[in-house]
Amino acid sequence: MGTLPPKGVWQDKFRQLDEVWPTTNDYRAASGAPGHRYWQQKVDYKIKVALDDAKQRATGSETITYNNNSPDTLKYLWLNLDQNQLVKGSDPINARTNDGDAKESFGSMRLTMAHEKSTQGLMVSTVTDEAGKPLPYIINGTMLRIDLRAPLLPSSTVTFSLAWTLDVPEVDVFRTRGGYEYFKDDKNYAYYMSQWYPRLASYSDNDGWHIRQFFANSEFTLEFGDFDVEITVPADHIVASTGELRNADKILTDAQRQKLDDAKTATKPVVIVSQAESTAKESAPSKEKKTWHFKATNVRDFSFASSRKFIWDAQGHEVEPGRTVLAMSFYPKEGNPLWEKYSTATLIHTLDVYGRFSFPYPYPVVQSINGNVGGMEYPMLAFNSGRPEKDKKTGKLTYSSRTKYSLVSVIIHEAGHNWFPMIVNSDERRWTWMDEGLNTFLQFQAERLWEKDYPAQRGEPKDIVDYMKSPTVRPIMTDGESLDAVGANAYSKPATALSILRETILGRELFDFAFKEYATRWKFKRANPADFFRTMEDASGVDLDWFWRGWFYGTDNVDVSIDGLDEYTVNTQNPDVEQPIARKKRDEEPRSLTAERNEASAKTDDFFKMEVDQKPELKDFYNQNDRFTVSNADRNKFNTLVKGLEPWEKALLGVGEFAYVLDFRNIGGLVTPVILGITFKDGSTEQLRIPADVWRQNPGKFSKLIVRKKQISSVEVDPRLETADVDLENNAWPRKIVPSRLEIFKQTMPPSRNLMKDMDEPLKKDEKKDEKKDDDSPTAAPTL
Numbered sequence: 001m002g003t004l005p006p007k008g009v010w011q012d013k014f015r016q017l018d019e020v021w022p023t024t025n026d027y028r029a030a031s032g033a034p035g036h037r038y039w040q041q042k043v044d045y046k047i048k049v050a051l052d053d054a055k056q057r058a059t060g061s062e063t064i065t066y067n068n069n070s071p072d073t074l075k076y077l078w079l080n081l082d083q084n085q086l087v088k089g090s091d092p093i094n095a096r097t098n099d100g101d102a103k104e105s106f107g108s109m110r111l112t113m114a115h116e117k118s119t120q121g122l123m124v125s126t127v128t129d130e131a132g133k134p135l136p137y138i139i140n141g142t143m144l145r146i147d148l149r150a151p152l153l154p155s156s157t158v159t160f161s162l163a164w165t166l167d168v169p170e171v172d173v174f175r176t177r178g179g180y181e182y183f184k185d186d187k188n189y190a191y192y193m194s195q196w197y198p199r200l201a202s203y204s205d206n207d208g209w210h211i212r213q214f215f216a217n218s219e220f221t222l223e224f225g226d227f228d229v230e231i232t233v234p235a236d237h238i239v240a241s242t243g244e245l246r247n248a249d250k251i252l253t254d255a256q257r258q259k260l261d262d263a264k265t266a267t268k269p270v271v272i273v274s275q276a277e278s279t280a281k282e283s284a285p286s287k288e289k290k291t292w293h294f295k296a297t298n299v300r301d302f303s304f305a306s307s308r309k310f311i312w313d314a315q316g317h318e319v320e321p322g323r324t325v326l327a328m329s330f331y332p333k334e335g336n337p338l339w340e341k342y343s344t345a346t347l348i349h350t351l352d353v354y355g356r357f358s359f360p361y362p363y364p365v366v367q368s369i370n371g372n373v374g375g376m377e378y379p380m381l382a383f384n385s386g387r388p389e390k391d392k393k394t395g396k397l398t399y400s401s402r403t404k405y406s407l408v409s410v411i412i413h414e415a416g417h418n419w420f421p422m423i424v425n426s427d428e429r430r431w432t433w434m435d436e437g438l439n440t441f442l443q444f445q446a447e448r449l450w451e452k453d454y455p456a457q458r459g460e461p462k463d464i465v466d467y468m469k470s471p472t473v474r475p476i477m478t479d480g481e482s483l484d485a486v487g488a489n490a491y492s493k494p495a496t497a498l499s500i501l502r503e504t505i506l507g508r509e510l511f512d513f514a515f516k517e518y519a520t521r522w523k524f525k526r527a528n529p530a531d532f533f534r535t536m537e538d539a540s541g542v543d544l545d546w547f548w549r550g551w552f553y554g555t556d557n558v559d560v561s562i563d564g565l566d567e568y569t570v571n572t573q574n575p576d577v578e579q580p581i582a583r584k585k586r587d588e589e590p591r592s593l594t595a596e597r598n599e600a601s602a603k604t605d606d607f608f609k610m611e612v613d614q615k616p617e618l619k620d621f622y623n624q625n626d627r628f629t630v631s632n633a634d635r636n637k638f639n640t641l642v643k644g645l646e647p648w649e650k651a652l653l654g655v656g657e658f659a660y661v662l663d664f665r666n667i668g669g670l671v672t673p674v675i676l677g678i679t680f681k682d683g684s685t686e687q688l689r690i691p692a693d694v695w696r697q698n699p700g701k702f703s704k705l706i707v708r709k710k711q712i713s714s715v716e717v718d719p720r721l722e723t724a725d726v727d728l729e730n731n732a733w734p735r736k737i738v739p740s741r742l743e744i745f746k747q748t749m750p751p752s753r754n755l756m757k758d759m760d761e762p763l764k765k766d767e768k769k770d771e772k773k774d775d776d777s778p779t780a781a782p783t784l
């Protein structure tokens, strides 16, 4: 019902997306699953790296074995040199912009100055083939191309080696995802080694070589493979790494190995290296070296951290019957007492929640490392910031509730990235939401299961409203490097959309099955957006193209207005029933003001008396019977009508119910289910859920007839705030007064400089500098 929009105005908000999505083929099926000829490359690494703690430099060599599983012949290979984004004059540096005003923060200014004289970058010294002969190569920004001596045929393998050095960047200066942190109080370093070695770029069925430069914003994708890595560091360092330690007998003491063994079945974290032990090492650094040997199977990348400052705790957790994962945390004393209490416990909670929503964690270890990197994930290991504050005078350690909950959230988030994108592989450099959004959705589930009223920042529909209203909102399906407001766009909005899909549109049963199916199908494989969209529809059995179109491809928001509510009672067409009702209605209408005043005046002034009352002979039949009088002719007509009706038609005339026509308008443009909270005059309530399909004919407005036995007193749209409706003022009928508190403030002017008074102030001597916030205080870096 209702009028249709004219042809030029109508939009098909339900138009199918297969016109937009890539055509399916043998590699990617129309169901959203990997096709029967799905393939991906495999890249294995043997790396030796040594850290020079005096120069903060890493020197390494690596041998890469590249397995071409594609049906294509490859003449060259591309590698990522992400560290080259820091080379002076690089495109990522020269493409930086500022806001255009004459203001710049100290930190941003320091970064600009550091870029000006940066010598950072991966200095590749040799590229050689298996025989040790040099291979031709060219460096193109953050990429390196190796030209193979002979084309690499399908189902064949090539092995080659590189040697390189890296001046490890200082995280606080360069705001990188890894690097080193300097602790000036005890003059020690911690290294968070990320994106640190030449890494083979991805080659995929839909993109060929993933050749996009690293501009430092959106992250990366890589191929799966096996790693064998030897890491040489000062002998008193503790190394946390992707993979499993293979030479614990040479590296760890008997007591430490025993504790690690105990940790596997412990019910709370077991301390492997205590705060007292790590603190003792700070003032007497070792001159010796040790080599830690790690192996990792089927990982997308390899990262590690190293410092003599690390405290180390561990606890085993059974992720599926018979298989235990070791959750471990590494942190300097500056992280306590927060880290010893929350880090490993949070890892275990993450294993539980993510495992339930997708698949059991497949790797042997999961690790959380405290560093000044805001938050960044790598396989089996993540860097997380967040430390208590130390009172400069008393030395007392305290932390705000924000610091605590941010830490729990960032550990869930970064450990959660193991699932998306480290195991369910996606390319963040193109589609940031595919890992950040899906991961933030599960982070929200984990937060809601941590404690009652957990201060979750992302996932609740009402919390996305400000972004959805903002004029710079962009489609979620925007290239990672072109995003604005990345946190809102690629983290919060997809997480919220999925939350709405789960709680409001599909329901938990259908959603959870489909989401788990997506995770399972693409575990250790590379998924694209359409694979996710298609799987969610295929497995839930619900056409969701309108939902993806609205939430992922568009910039509309949800704003449904209820514009009217008309009440009807069913017309029985029986004149003996209907005419008295019509008369009553007439009598309830306001009377003519002229007639009313005439009657009042007639009491004292004969002029106003009615002519027919003064001359009764002027009255006739129509002074006794009006248009509401029922005649036998009316009754006969009704009886004839009733005789001609089918029994079910008769029944409808007999019902004594209330009918309502509700009018809705779609102001925001995004089509959505319409959830109504109906309150009846007797105080009872009802929830009515109208599916989004109601907008198919006219996405701008619709009217709906509902019939109830009881009289309605009010109707509210989205009473539980489950659809992210951006304007609640048009959600109630009758309109409600929205109560708020008016704050009255005193207008103040900034004090003007009073030079006469200022000149009288004596010069203060030797003022303590410690009122100023130190540069090494925890940075409020974003979660990545």
Ligand SMILES: [Zn+2]
Residues within 6 Å of the ligand: 413, 417, 435, 436, 439, 783, 784
């Ligand atoms: Zn993230």
